[in-house]
Amino acid sequence: MSGTWMTTRAWLLMAPLLAVMIAVIGWPLVDTVALSFTDAKLVGTGGNFVGLENYTKMLSSGNFQRTLVTTAWFAIISVAAEMVLGVLAALLLNQEFRGRTVLRALMILPWALPTVVNATLWRLIYNPEYGALNAALTQIGLLDSYRSWLGEPGSALTALIVADCWKNFPLVALIALAALQAVPREITSASLVDGAGPISRFRFVILPYLAGPLMVALVLRTIEAFKVFDIIWVMTRGGPANSTRTLSILVYQEAFSFQRAGSGASLALIVTLLVTVLAVAYAALVRKTAGSAA
Amino acid sequence: MSALEIVNVRKAYGDVETLKGIDITLESGEFLVLLGSSGCGKSTLLNIIAGLAEATGGDVRIGGRSVRGVHPKDRDIAMVFQSYALYPNLSVHRNIGFGLEMRKVPAAERDRAVREVATLLQIENLLDRKPSQLSGGQRQRVAIGRALVRKPEVFLFDEPLSNLDAKLRMEMRTELKRLHQMLQTTMVYVTHDQIEAMTLATRIAVMRDGRIEQLGTPEEIYNRPATLYVATFVGAPPMNLLEVTAAGGSLMLGDIALPLPAERYALLKEGQRLVLGIRPETLQLGGMAGIAINARAEVVELTGPELVVSANAGGQQLVACLPSRSRVEPGQGLPLSFDADMMHLFDADTGRRIGDPSEKTDGTATPSH
Numbered sequence: 320m321s322g323t324w325m326t327t328r329a330w331l332l333m334a335p336l337l338a339v340m341i342a343v344i345g346w347p348l349v350d351t352v353a354l355s356f357t358d359a360k361l362v363g364t365g366g367n368f369v370g371l372e373n374y375t376k377m378l379s380s381g382n383f384q385r386t387l388v389t390t391a392w393f394a395i396i397s398v399a400a401e402m403v404l405g406v407l408a409a410l411l412l413n414q415e416f417r418g419r420t421v422l423r424a425l426m427i428l429p430w431a432l433p434t435v436v437n438a439t440l441w442r443l444i445y446n447p448e449y450g451a452l453n454a455a456l457t458q459i460g461l462l463d464s465y466r467s468w469l470g471e472p473g474s475a476l477t478a479l480i481v482a483d484c485w486k487n488f489p490l491v492a493l494i495a496l497a498a499l500q501a502v503p504r505e506i507t508s509a510s511l512v513d514g515a516g517p518i519s520r521f522r523f524v525i526l527p528y529l530a531g532p533l534m535v536a537l538v539l540r541t542i543e544a545f546k547v548f549d550i551i552w553v554m555t556r557g558g559p560a561n562s563t564r565t566l567s568i569l570v571y572q573e574a575f576s577f578q579r580a581g582s583g584a585s586l587a588l589i590v591t592l593l594v595t596v597l598a599v600a601y602a603a604l605v606r607k608t609a610g611s612a613a
Numbered sequence: 614m615s616a617l618e619i620v621n622v623r624k625a626y627g628d629v630e631t632l633k634g635i636d637i638t639l640e641s642g643e644f645l646v647l648l649g650s651s652g653c654g655k656s657t658l659l660n661i662i663a664g665l666a667e668a669t670g671g672d673v674r675i676g677g678r679s680v681r682g683v684h685p686k687d688r689d690i691a692m693v694f695q696s697y698a699l700y701p702n703l704s705v706h707r708n709i710g711f712g713l714e715m716r717k718v719p720a721a722e723r724d725r726a727v728r729e730v731a732t733l734l735q736i737e738n739l740l741d742r743k744p745s746q747l748s749g750g751q752r753q754r755v756a757i758g759r760a761l762v763r764k765p766e767v768f769l770f771d772e773p774l775s776n777l778d779a780k781l782r783m784e785m786r787t788e789l790k791r792l793h794q795m796l797q798t799t800m801v802y803v804t805h806d807q808i809e810a811m812t813l814a815t816r817i818a819v820m821r822d823g824r825i826e827q828l829g830t831p832e833e834i835y836n837r838p839a840t841l842y843v844a845t846f847v848g849a850p851p852m853n854l855l856e857v858t859a860a861g862g863s864l865m866l867g868d869i870a871l872p873l874p875a876e877r878y879a880l881l882k883e884g885q886r887l888v889l890g891i892r893p894e895t896l897q898l899g900g901m902a903g904i905a906i907n908a909r910a911e912v913v914e915l916t917g918p919e920l921v922v923s924a925n926a927g928g929q930q931l932v933a934c935l936p937s938r939s940r941v942e943p944g945q946g947l948p949l950s951f952d953a954d955m956m957h958l959f960d961a962d963t964g965r966r967i968g969d970p971s972e973k974t975d976g977t978a979t980p981s982h
Contacts (some may be wrong), residue, residue: 505694505698506699508663511664511665511684513686513759514712515686515715524700528701
């Protein structure tokens with residue numbers, strides 16, 4: 320059989336899948352890119368070509384910059400807290416105690432809940448009139464009167480970060496726990512004989528085994544946190560006073576609320592680019608960590 | 614003062630007792646090997662000495678001081694593990710000096726100690742490498758260095774050579790022996806390899822089912838095994854065990870009579886069922902030695918230095934290790950003989966050795982099962 324025929328046959332066999340991929344991924348992407356260079360509205364005919372105007376406008380707007388800062392803040396704080404909480408929970412669940420298996424199973428629960436359910440749950444907890452948080456804080460004397468946690472620009476983002484952490488730290492804990500179980504028992508024993516205390520033991524014995532898997536968790540969580548939409552949409556819709564508006568919310572508002580499809584598309588592409596940069600940087604980092612741990 | 618005393622140490626996991634009362638006293642500079650098959654409790658005992666496991670009963674004294682409840686780091690011990698257990702992200706230098714670093718020894722002093730040990734182990738050119746850049750043998754040297762640098766009262770080794778290939782294992786064995794001769798430190802070494810035990814130990818404790826089957830020098834263990842278990846565990850090929858009966862001044866092996874010297878026979882009862890143990894290498898071709906035994910050769914294997922002959926005598930199998938130039942053909946009659954002093958007699962029911970008049974009672978532990 321000739322090489323040309325083999326190549327042709329390979330392309331023929333791949334053709335159906337390629338067609339599907341072009342239809343569902345390629346075409347919308349190309350269309351979005353094309354759209355981002357126009358002033359098209361969501362309804363009506365395609366708009367006029369405006370060149371890079373959508374991009375320059377968007378990148379120089381105060382709205383975009385503030386939203387970028389809010390998104391970065393949300394991503395950094397929530398992911399950092401999730402990593403710390405996750406590792407601490409994993410260290411705890413790696414100890415031997417009665418009821419460990421039950422606790423391990425329970426820990427997964429928040430992560431297994433759909434985001435919308437989690438968001439609704441936390442809205443109830445934060446409710447300014449009958450919320451559990453207000454009740455608890457006033458009863459133990461930390462709060463004089465009930466507050467509207469999600470209604471005040473000063474506390475809304477923090478409240479969202481707490482809700483997001485509660486949902487997502489189990490994932491980090493799960494990954495860390497799996498990594499902890501791969502730490503050879505003999506190395507831990509050797510460090511005990513060598514006189515390493517808990518902190519040295521964590522730093523020199525456990526962390527090298529945790530670093531690789533944690534890096535993966537960090538990549539996944541940061542990218543997700545950067546794209547966050549659902550939990551915020553359900554809890555605050557980006558408010559109050561845009562204090563919880565993240566990039567994905569801004570894209571939604573631009574494209575659907577204000578019906579500016581052209582600038583919405585340009586914004587979506589900017590977010591995609593940012594996430595891609597993050598993903599590539601992290602992938603390089605993961606490779607480096609994996610290389611040094613081997 | 615003894616370097617290490619193990620007093621009636623017991624360990625139980627729920628209802629399962631893995632150590633059933635172990636007593637060993639070790640003088641300074643001794644090399645004790647805990648020898649036994651998997652699950653005999655030897656590693657558990659080592660972990661109890663190290664403080665990595667807690668005994669259910671009994672006491673461990675290191676340098677005269679009871680270490681019950683004392684943290685491993687405060688026991689004045691160092692340990693070498695089977696999987697080397699090196700810290701993967703630290704250099705060889707820091708791996709060796711880790712124990713000193715944790716004890717806040719000043720950097721200059723630490724560096725001097727690490728370099729001294731590295732020179733001793735011939736790994737001074739590897740100090741900047743990471744464990745992943747080392748071969749198995751080099752890793753084990755680093756692990757030994759990490760133990761040596763601390764100059765503890767007792768060194769503990771948990772099957773340290775098991776992960777090495779045969780050639781390297783032999784080299785490291787000699788290296789360990791050289792180190793022990795040079796440093797004269799007290800060592801406790803766990804292994805299931807009887808060659809390692811025989812070559813390294815000043816004393817061997819053969820363990821079985823959580824008990825010490827016999828505690829003695831390698832010569833005692835080899836030449837005067839206290840029980841059938843010890844007799845078969847040590848020696849390769851293993852000791853021949855033939856079922857015999859005492860009758861009329863002889864041992865009856867089927868219909869073959871093996872006449873015994875009168876003073877040996879005096880220790881037996883007429884009609885007593887016995888197990889006769891003969892090491893394959895003590896069998897000689899021809900009737901030159903004291904007691905003759907006529908066998909029939911079945912399989913002949915030349916290993917190089919010797920000829921290993923599997924034979925049948927009185928319906929029972931035995932193996933003889935003969936000089937490599939011996940002329941033996943399969944199926945041929947095989948006249949063998951052995952010295953009466955080189956035979957071992959065990960009670961068929963209890964498995965205990967039946968002493969011979971020339972032997973004094975040694976310090977063997979009494980198996981209590």
